[in-house]
Amino acid sequence: MRYYSSRSALAVLFLFPLLWSGWSSLRGQDGGYTLGNYAQMARFGEGLPRYFGNSLLVSVITVAGTVVVSALGGYAFARFRFPGKNLLFLATLAILMVPYATILIPLYVLLGYVGLQNSLVGLALVFVMFQLPFATYMMRNSFEAVPKELEEAAMVDGCGSLRALIGILLPAVRPGLITVGLFAFLASWNDFFAPLILLNDGSSFPLPVAVVSMTQKTFGAIDYGMLQAGVMVMAVPCLLLFLVLQRYYVRGFMSGALRG
Amino acid sequence: MFRRLPAITAAALLAAALAACGGGEPAGSASAGSSGPVTVTMWTRAATQAQSQRLVDAYNKTHKNQVKLTVIPTDNYQPRIAAAAGAKQLPDIFAADVIFVPNYTSQGLFLDITDRIAKLPFKDALAPSHMRLGTYENRQYTLPHTLDLSVWFWNKDLYKKAGLDPEKGPTTLKEFAEQATTVQEKLGKDGKVHGTFFGGNCGGCYVFTFWPSVWAAGGDVMNEDGTQSLVDKPPMTDVFAIYRSLYEKGVTGPTTKEEQGPTWTGFFPKGEIGVMPMPSTTLGSMPADMKIGVAPIAGPDGGESTFVGGDSVGISATSQHPDEAWDFLSWSVSDEAQVEVMAKNKDVVARTDLADNKYSSADPRVVLINSLVAKGRTPYALKFGQTFNDPQGPWLRLAREAVFGDASKVASLNESVNQSLQQ
Amino acid sequence: MAGPVSGTVHVTAARAGRGRRAPARPGTLRALAGMAYAAPTAVIVLTLFLAPLVLVVVMSLHRWPLLGAPTFNAPANYAKIADDPLFPGAVVFTLKYTAIITVLLSALALGLALLVQERRPGVGFFRTAFFLPGAVGFAAAALLFYGMLNNDVGPFGFLGVKWTGTPNMALTSTIVLVLWRFAGFNMLILLTGLQSIPVEVYEAARSDGASRWQVFTRITLPLLRPTLALMLILSITGSLLAFDQFFIFTNGGPDNSTVSMVMVIYRNAFFKFDLGGAAAISVVLLAVLVALNTLQLKVLR
Numbered sequence: 002m003r004y005y006s007s008r009s010a011l012a013v014l015f016l017f018p019l020l021w022s023g024w025s026s027l028r029g030q031d032g033g034y035t036l037g038n039y040a041q042m043a044r045f046g047e048g049l050p051r052y053f054g055n056s057l058l059v060s061v062i063t064v065a066g067t068v069v070v071s072a073l074g075g076y077a078f079a080r081f082r083f084p085g086k087n088l089l090f091l092a093t094l095a096i097l098m099v100p101y102a103t104i105l106i107p108l109y110v111l112l113g114y115v116g117l118q119n120s121l122v123g124l125a126l127v128f129v130m131f132q133l134p135f136a137t138y139m140m141r142n143s144f145e146a147v148p149k150e151l152e153e154a155a156m157v158d159g160c161g162s163l164r165a166l167i168g169i170l171l172p173a174v175r176p177g178l179i180t181v182g183l184f185a186f187l188a189s190w191n192d193f194f195a196p197l198i199l200l201n202d203g204s205s206f207p208l209p210v211a212v213v214s215m216t217q218k219t220f221g222a223i224d225y226g227m228l229q230a231g232v233m234v235m236a237v238p239c240l241l242l243f244l245v246l247q248r249y250y251v252r253g254f255m256s257g258a259l260r261g
Numbered sequence: 262m263f264r265r266l267p268a269i270t271a272a273a274l275l276a277a278a279l280a281a282c283g284g285g286e287p288a289g290s291a292s293a294g295s296s297g298p299v300t301v302t303m304w305t306r307a308a309t310q311a312q313s314q315r316l317v318d319a320y321n322k323t324h325k326n327q328v329k330l331t332v333i334p335t336d337n338y339q340p341r342i343a344a345a346a347g348a349k350q351l352p353d354i355f356a357a358d359v360i361f362v363p364n365y366t367s368q369g370l371f372l373d374i375t376d377r378i379a380k381l382p383f384k385d386a387l388a389p390s391h392m393r394l395g396t397y398e399n400r401q402y403t404l405p406h407t408l409d410l411s412v413w414f415w416n417k418d419l420y421k422k423a424g425l426d427p428e429k430g431p432t433t434l435k436e437f438a439e440q441a442t443t444v445q446e447k448l449g450k451d452g453k454v455h456g457t458f459f460g461g462n463c464g465g466c467y468v469f470t471f472w473p474s475v476w477a478a479g480g481d482v483m484n485e486d487g488t489q490s491l492v493d494k495p496p497m498t499d500v501f502a503i504y505r506s507l508y509e510k511g512v513t514g515p516t517t518k519e520e521q522g523p524t525w526t527g528f529f530p531k532g533e534i535g536v537m538p539m540p541s542t543t544l545g546s547m548p549a550d551m552k553i554g555v556a557p558i559a560g561p562d563g564g565e566s567t568f569v570g571g572d573s574v575g576i577s578a579t580s581q582h583p584d585e586a587w588d589f590l591s592w593s594v595s596d597e598a599q600v601e602v603m604a605k606n607k608d609v610v611a612r613t614d615l616a617d618n619k620y621s622s623a624d625p626r627v628v629l630i631n632s633l634v635a636k637g638r639t640p641y642a643l644k645f646g647q648t649f650n651d652p653q654g655p656w657l658r659l660a661r662e663a664v665f666g667d668a669s670k671v672a673s674l675n676e677s678v679n680q681s682l683q684q
Numbered sequence: 685m686a687g688p689v690s691g692t693v694h695v696t697a698a699r700a701g702r703g704r705r706a707p708a709r710p711g712t713l714r715a716l717a718g719m720a721y722a723a724p725t726a727v728i729v730l731t732l733f734l735a736p737l738v739l740v741v742v743m744s745l746h747r748w749p750l751l752g753a754p755t756f757n758a759p760a761n762y763a764k765i766a767d768d769p770l771f772p773g774a775v776v777f778t779l780k781y782t783a784i785i786t787v788l789l790s791a792l793a794l795g796l797a798l799l800v801q802e803r804r805p806g807v808g809f810f811r812t813a814f815f816l817p818g819a820v821g822f823a824a825a826a827l828l829f830y831g832m833l834n835n836d837v838g839p840f841g842f843l844g845v846k847w848t849g850t851p852n853m854a855l856t857s858t859i860v861l862v863l864w865r866f867a868g869f870n871m872l873i874l875l876t877g878l879q880s881i882p883v884e885v886y887e888a889a890r891s892d893g894a895s896r897w898q899v900f901t902r903i904t905l906p907l908l909r910p911t912l913a914l915m916l917i918l919s920i921t922g923s924l925l926a927f928d929q930f931f932i933f934t935n936g937g938p939d940n941s942t943v944s945m946v947m948v949i950y951r952n953a954f955f956k957f958d959l960g961g962a963a964a965i966s967v968v969l970l971a972v973l974v975a976l977n978t979l980q981l982k983v984l985r
Contacts, residue, residue: 012814015814015817015868016816019816025831070724077719081718083719097918098921098970099737100966104733105344109348113349163717191820191821197333201350203331209821209823213336225836229831235821239819254876339955340953368750370750653770653940653947653951655769
């Protein structure tokens, strides 16, 4: 029983903030229970569905982009030798070391130049870039964990490396792919600063920017109920996705993918 | 070949990016010569969204050209403007906290509209302090957009319960302190009600609520061109001392010292505060059944003044549609917009000649607030934001030492205020 | 599953040897294929990372106004970094924060990982519970804590503690927020390492009569080293670049006691419109991080 009591106490500590947030999002100004905070949010600005849709679109593009780029890149880094390989890998990891706040202005200039200013696609590309260190590292190690004999057997059969990748390797690294996709989703769904800086037009704002606008709409008075409703609207899709994909990402990590 | 392709692409992109940055040419895609209705883009901060939205809606209903409003979170408005300017992607029109306008004009963000303003028949009636801050090197760049004045609100019900005359608000800062103390002593025992409140960890709040007392006493906080600080001298130090004793006696609400600004106006409408400085724009959103008195902010021994805050609005220097943008701006200060949109919703009008209008006369408090526009001040300094509003700026340190900490440090901290102003 | 400490260096070396021995596939063709797979990564890294980075370096050498032409002024932006009244304090604070977070986060994550490493009924629930805060975005988490630690609406008002009122409390509250948000993720990383330690190693140790503490210090920790190294690098890099938590939650206060280095960069760029100065600090910070991480990799490998 001691096994469970200490762990349960810890679990309560970790879950408490989420439960409190959910509870207080349902409280009205008068102290009663109400869906009023959510209803008020739904009507804000262009309407909640619009912001939700923007967030979804950015996240889907980011997930797709991250998964494709990091799967190909991870394969290249794990299985091939080519000039500049180590340099490119280190450059990819170096993305982790740049202060977010500074690189956004040059990025803004750059996206404007290629015609991707104020565009959800441009924003998604930036998210893909920020996801690459984690995703590439994870995918490289996932591929390395797959026994080489699998791939070599396919090659001997006359398959090219691309067919070996699609037919044999990708299914083998599926947990890694799902983990990478999940983290790409979380990062792009939740980010506040990049969309704030990179998007010019209120109707293309994703949820976090809209939520923060909502809570700051009156000067000097925060509506705490609405604030927590906003937290919930942002968090619940992520929590659900987390629970649904649990078995995969745990296996993604366990498949040796993050070993140093 | 293959290997070099990305490198070439990157080099080309980089060169292009540098070119885009270095050149002064705005990279807008819309051509100005096209006919048909034009959509003009406009940004505003969330705090004044309600007023901007009402103006835009009324304009769009009656005009062929349309204004498209984007609302940006208040705390992130300045970074957003900076980033957009850096990338030359400012909207056609943007509003800004009037305090930041001198800095923006000195950075060249706004289009010179001196000649257009000169043609307005009511140009001399435009809110004087907003107009002064929008003037840089004798050229004018902005019009008043919204006005937000600091005034004292007192809670008449609490005054009655505390044995004070509910119809007599404070006329000096000392009376303010006495009345707040009475409310605290009579009603503060359960810990719910407090004498007064202010944003004690919020530079902009100090500026907005304390400085009018300095002006009302005939003093000043800075020299004329905003390069020399006077906040280490009376009457500023007298004002600090009065608030300090209120804090020491426990008359201020329990979170006064920690209040960073986001919630500082939230306590009064809950009926928890006896008397405190408040933004005039909150009057319209107070609970309907709450009896509130409004008085001008006074100095320690009398006088009256106010901080004329709010937003100014201008056309961005890179706009492709300056004529269409001006059409909206000039309409927004017209009689029609000021009376039927602003005054109708209890907002302060941007023109002194409309202070007394058919809507304001229904509420003497609104007339009082409108009348303060001409008496109030908006301090001018190029480096205002980074000195006084920024939570990392030197003013907040100084004010907090003066009110909560070691008041003897004020003199040396005033030096860092000066440094920041002169940067 | 691969062995416990299969460092990638060895794997790559082994593979390199094999590639040379395969006569059927000319190396150049295979190298071309590898480049083709790496091309999307290369394009993104070059255009969206290195190109803006070069622009940051260029900016750091200029007085760079928001609008209008920049003027070359090197090395003025670098020279004045030391004059920024906030910067020395920010460096000290960021280092202090990094040290505290790294120690506490490692300890907590390791503790949690040890608690949930055995397969037992219900262990999945505990793993999920510890990991779930990681699903909440950092901005949302900061907003959540902002409300929860507000004494008017939060559940802890009755304690009367001023959560962000004093420098120490503000730092403590922020650390609790960061631990809550990131402990689960780091737990999972460590769990990966723990799971890859073969059961036989433990059994052998136990049959030799080793105590639990001896098993932990002599077997678990050494075999966990590569995983711990990865976690340390992520934690240290992340902490040195800390921004959101202070920006949203404490706003640098009270009295500038929680101003991190990136907050100084942010203030210079977005409040003082000194893009050149902000870029200079960023370049220095990036150089320090690259050097530090290279060193860490060398030491910890």
